[in-house]
Amino acid sequence: MLKKLLSLFSNSVMLAERPNQEPQHQYVFFDEAAHEWIGIPKTEISDQELRVLKTLYQLIDFQATVGNTASGKWHEFLLFDGPPPSNPSDHEYRFIQFQINGPDINQPEIEDALKGFFTEDTNIIWESRKNGVVIEGKKQISLSDGELISMSETLESDFYVKISFYVGKLYPLSEMLPSIYKKEREYFTFAVRHLENNSRLFTYERIFPAYLAAHLPEQLTGQIPHEIFELFTGDPELYTTIKVFLENNLNASTTAKKLYIHRNTLQYRLDKFTERTGIGLKDFYGAFTVFLACQLFEHTQQ
Incomplete structure (x- = not known):
């Protein structure tokens, strides 16, 4: 967005980074979303324009x-x-x-x-x-x-x-x-x-x-059993249940309380997952594999 200001203020310049010292004749604005800086000559900005720009971007306060x-x-x-x-x-x-x-x-x-x-x-x-x-x-x-x-x-x-x-x-x-x-x-x-x-x-x-799941190379993400992704895609409620269960250290009582469901309902969903995927959640290796799959699935939905 800051780049569009270049056409409005002819002597403005995009900056590669935040200046260490305050420029004498420029206002410096920062666009946090794009992580960009722009310097605009103070003589080119009216008081009204300055107020508008301060509502849209961060005016760097060097002092x-x-x-x-x-x-x-x-x-x-x-x-x-x-x-x-x-x-x-x-x-x-x-x-x-x-x-x-x-x-x-x-x-x-x-x-x-x-x-x-x-x-x-x-x-x-x-x-x-x-x-x-x-x-x-x-x-x-x-x-x-x-x-x-x-x-x-x-x-x-x-x-x-x-x-x-x-x-x-x-x-x-x-x-x-x-x-x-x-x-x-x-x-x-x-x-x-x-x-x-x-x-x-x-x-x-x-x-x-x-973070790891989001940065895995494609050849590794493809090694996750496709049955897990298909199950999560078709049953988002089951995905949420499995993820909350793993995040709460496989504690059924805590998981049921957080999901506002009965423990029998929780157990039914856990059994359904194991039956459909063949992966148990009661040991470290099964839990780790499924938790990584949850992270990868969540990343693909964004």
Whole structure:
């Protein structure tokens, strides 16, 4: 979409990446969906056009991330090849990335609310209007996964937005952290695009099976028994049952409760699947094969 602006503003230019410093005579806009930047001369944009563009795209606020604050240093280190923050090298850190979706996202108020749940010296940086990351040192970690989900529910209630989190692993402070952060961001981006819309919390373990299935070469995906795909296609309810059963560690009681069905109904569906495919779900190898098939099937339906 940004490319269409080139014809409207004759001296505008597409940018390969976000500038490290603010151009003196340009506004820089970012299209998050296409991951593109454009620089438009300030003299070519009227006040009304500027207001319209700010509602459609993110106007990069260079002042928000400059300076010698701890968050600013982390921002430059993770995103723009800056030097590592001056923290003890034996410290370990994890990144809790978040994405907020809603019609009215008030960054300062949401950031204040986030800081209220974490320790006071936790750093928060923003990559865009709705994407950011909480940087936690090992000694700062205080919230469990369940507490993070509760926090998400509270923020959604208070700000009328939907917020999802990706909880990364602990890593020592090193020159490798920016690449690790970007890889975790890739997993998170994949998750919010391809996994359940109602999920509030993602982890590597939760995402990787679906990520693997989506990136398998065609010659391997063709090795999944076609009977499974045919069964899932003809009976979507059975597919959902099998997937929820596997995701809940083969626990019949939990699965029946989540699906709002009787245990006898669940057992009937499990028996039907085994009878039609010849694959049992009570051992690791059968469960693993079927779970991978579920991920591949889900990917083909998108």
